Amino acid sequence: MVGVSRSAVSFAFNSPERLSVATRDRIFAAAKELGYSPNTLARMLQAGQTQSLGVLLPQNLAKIMENPYYARFLTGVGQVCDEQGFTLLLTPPLRDSMLKAIPYAAVDGFVVCGLEHDRGEVAELQRRGIPFVLVDSSPWADVPSVDVDDESGAREVTRHILELGHRRMALLSIDPGPERAERGYRGPLARRMAGVADALSQVGMDLKDINLVEVPATRMDGYRAAKALMATAEAAPTAIIALSDILAFGAVDALHDLGLRVPEDVSVTGFDDLPESAWLRPRLTSVRQAIAAKGRTAADFLISAIRGEDQHPHQLLGTSLIVRDSSARVPAAQSTGLPNA
Amino acid sequence: MVGVSRSAVSFAFNSPERLSVATRDRIFAAAKELGYSPNTLARMLQAGQTQSLGVLLPQNLAKIMENPYYARFLTGVGQVCDEQGFTLLLTPPLRDSMLKAIPYAAVDGFVVCGLEHDRGEVAELQRRGIPFVLVDSSPWADVPSVDVDDESGAREVTRHILELGHRRMALLSIDPGPERAERGYRGPLARRMAGVADALSQVGMDLKDINLVEVPATRMDGYRAAKALMATAEAAPTAIIALSDILAFGAVDALHDLGLRVPEDVSVTGFDDLPESAWLRPRLTSVRQAIAAKGRTAADFLISAIRGEDQHPHQLLGTSLIVRDSSARVPAAQSTGLPNA
DNA sequence: ACCCATTATTAACATGTGTTAGCAACGTAC
DNA sequence: GTACGTTGCTAACACATGTTAATAATGGGT
Numbered sequence: 001m002v003g004v005s006r007s008a009v010s011f012a013f014n015s016p017e018r019l020s021v022a023t024r025d026r027i028f029a030a031a032k033e034l035g036y037s038p039n040t041l042a043r044m045l046q047a048g049q050t051q052s053l054g055v056l057l058p059q060n061l062a063k064i065m066e067n068p069y070y071a072r073f074l075t076g077v078g079q080v081c082d083e084q085g086f087t088l089l090l091t092p093p094l095r096d097s098m099l100k101a102i103p104y105a106a107v108d109g110f111v112v113c114g115l116e117h118d119r120g121e122v123a124e125l126q127r128r129g130i131p132f133v134l135v136d137s138s139p140w141a142d143v144p145s146v147d148v149d150d151e152s153g154a155r156e157v158t159r160h161i162l163e164l165g166h167r168r169m170a171l172l173s174i175d176p177g178p179e180r181a182e183r184g185y186r187g188p189l190a191r192r193m194a195g196v197a198d199a200l201s202q203v204g205m206d207l208k209d210i211n212l213v214e215v216p217a218t219r220m221d222g223y224r225a226a227k228a229l230m231a232t233a234e235a236a237p238t239a240i241i242a243l244s245d246i247l248a249f250g251a252v253d254a255l256h257d258l259g260l261r262v263p264e265d266v267s268v269t270g271f272d273d274l275p276e277s278a279w280l281r282p283r284l285t286s287v288r289q290a291i292a293a294k295g296r297t298a299a300d301f302l303i304s305a306i307r308g309e310d311q312h313p314h315q316l317l318g319t320s321l322i323v324r325d326s327s328a329r330v331p332a333a334q335s336t337g338l339p340n341a
Numbered sequence: 342m343v344g345v346s347r348s349a350v351s352f353a354f355n356s357p358e359r360l361s362v363a364t365r366d367r368i369f370a371a372a373k374e375l376g377y378s379p380n381t382l383a384r385m386l387q388a389g390q391t392q393s394l395g396v397l398l399p400q401n402l403a404k405i406m407e408n409p410y411y412a413r414f415l416t417g418v419g420q421v422c423d424e425q426g427f428t429l430l431l432t433p434p435l436r437d438s439m440l441k442a443i444p445y446a447a448v449d450g451f452v453v454c455g456l457e458h459d460r461g462e463v464a465e466l467q468r469r470g471i472p473f474v475l476v477d478s479s480p481w482a483d484v485p486s487v488d489v490d491d492e493s494g495a496r497e498v499t500r501h502i503l504e505l506g507h508r509r510m511a512l513l514s515i516d517p518g519p520e521r522a523e524r525g526y527r528g529p530l531a532r533r534m535a536g537v538a539d540a541l542s543q544v545g546m547d548l549k550d551i552n553l554v555e556v557p558a559t560r561m562d563g564y565r566a567a568k569a570l571m572a573t574a575e576a577a578p579t580a581i582i583a584l585s586d587i588l589a590f591g592a593v594d595a596l597h598d599l600g601l602r603v604p605e606d607v608s609v610t611g612f613d614d615l616p617e618s619a620w621l622r623p624r625l626t627s628v629r630q631a632i633a634a635k636g637r638t639a640a641d642f643l644i645s646a647i648r649g650e651d652q653h654p655h656q657l658l659g660t661s662l663i664v665r666d667s668s669a670r671v672p673a674a675q676s677t678g679l680p681n682a
Numbered sequence: 683a684c685c686c687a688t689t690a691t692t693a694a695c696a697t698g699t700g701t702t703a704g705c706a707a708c709g710t711a712c
Numbered sequence: 713g714t715a716c717g718t719t720g721c722t723a724a725c726a727c728a729t730g731t732t733a734a735t736a737a738t739g740g741g742t
Contacts, residue, residue, distance in 0.1 A: 042728030061419025078402025
């Protein structure tokens, strides 16, 4: 229409100084008339970059967005995206497969949530040469990762409950999914279990001595599980150690509904220390991990990897016990006649 | 390497039945050896679709993810993505411009949050022929949109507070941003203000008669604003109507910290009815809007538009007042000597 | 008038795919 | 032995860009 080559059009948009003003204006005029603008995908294809970070998620989007943990984590990732001008692509499993989702994501790299280094997804990313960072996995030599010292956090909170005199306890844990049968606990959950077990062993107890319940990490599941736990009348626990704050939220609600007071009748502790933990009444005793910092660090590592800078960085983030109002001494009436009391 | 054409390779991956088993196996073997797999971007370019929905956001990613409102909204959008096998691309402003962000998003369509039909972004999307749906805008003929009947919600909650005898009230509102100066209130905020004004007029009052404070919609801003409001000793309000739940959360906290009881000393109401509203103590009186359903509907409309089906659907979602524990009769001591009491 | 330098513009290539029309080869029926 | 349908594969095109090296045009100096 203007009578110039495609290259001239490209110059008009990308390096206008290389064209005479007259030609440039003619091109822009024509572009406006035709409604033309450079195609996003073609541009990305040619440039070999998308200006977008992917987050490879282990669950459906609906479940992820419902989970305040991820809201916090993605806040951290989002901070880095904001700074660097990246968009954020959330990539849930496709037909229940994280592996199948990979080829449908137009991203420069992935933050991979909750996968161990030996998973097929990791091999696939390596094969494709897509940069990635593992989060909540287990440190492994040639793979960048960001992890949390869950074990010491779990040890600390368990010890805290034990020091308050509790012995009849329930461990409200996260469902490890089907993979557990073959491989046992892994990653953060394995570390948390180990921490609990370690603290127990120091008073001569064992994971067998406490009531272990495993449910999906939602508020509702925490609610139901707590109700079920308290129903077993004679063996009802005096403390519930939840391995996730949302489970603890649900448990506190359930106890309220049962007419039980927290912490006077039953102590409840969480894990993660979500912002909400300090909003609720009673304020929740929980293990703090720097969730947003975890997201930030992972995204920073990923950006480095995309730029081809740093090679295989690892980061282990600490935890700390935040004692608030939901944990207290075991009730006097219940503290007698129990093992190790 | 195999000695076949590129087309054959394409067939091997996409319609294997059109190739003889021998050739196909040879191709796969070579692909494995070379680490080849079809390029995502090229595939999208040729197919003309990305299997990805975009959400065009008015704020930085970090701010968005911190906001429980968006968590809920994106849960709804996410549900549809899950069902339809789409990924979700979060597109924050690029260098403070939503317009600039558009060409960097590889998506099949946009859910556009909080923009009016006359904004440049909307024109740009139309020009590019990218399907989109406006959310929290104002209904407009040729543009698909999903809106909420904020006005009646605001009217109801204001009337509720008035019926409880309050007259000295503060309206804790959301900062409308710089655009307000030129164009006045728009969209949901305009409707909410109108609803409040309408309810006030029914008792002979006016927006001028109440204390209007406008702050960014964060918990911390709500906290600070509430503290400032109560500081003006003789004119301190007996009720705070917040136009957003997070602002109300912050306000409740501030009142606690000031040693004031909610609702005995001061009533507080929210807007949105986030899930958290029912978790907090006191449980928050709030205007419920179906946030997740809003996201679902928007995404459904968008998918229709992408498929080229339905043309310009509109949806107006209702609101309802949820009265809980944070609102009560005006304290006896304060109910005398006030205008219209 | 001629050479050179500078600037404006373009042809050709590279990024990787999916699709369509068509060409060989091959077997089968008559 | 020839006409015909089937199978297996390929050449050419389309999707749209950005980049580089080469070419055309222009003006100025001698």
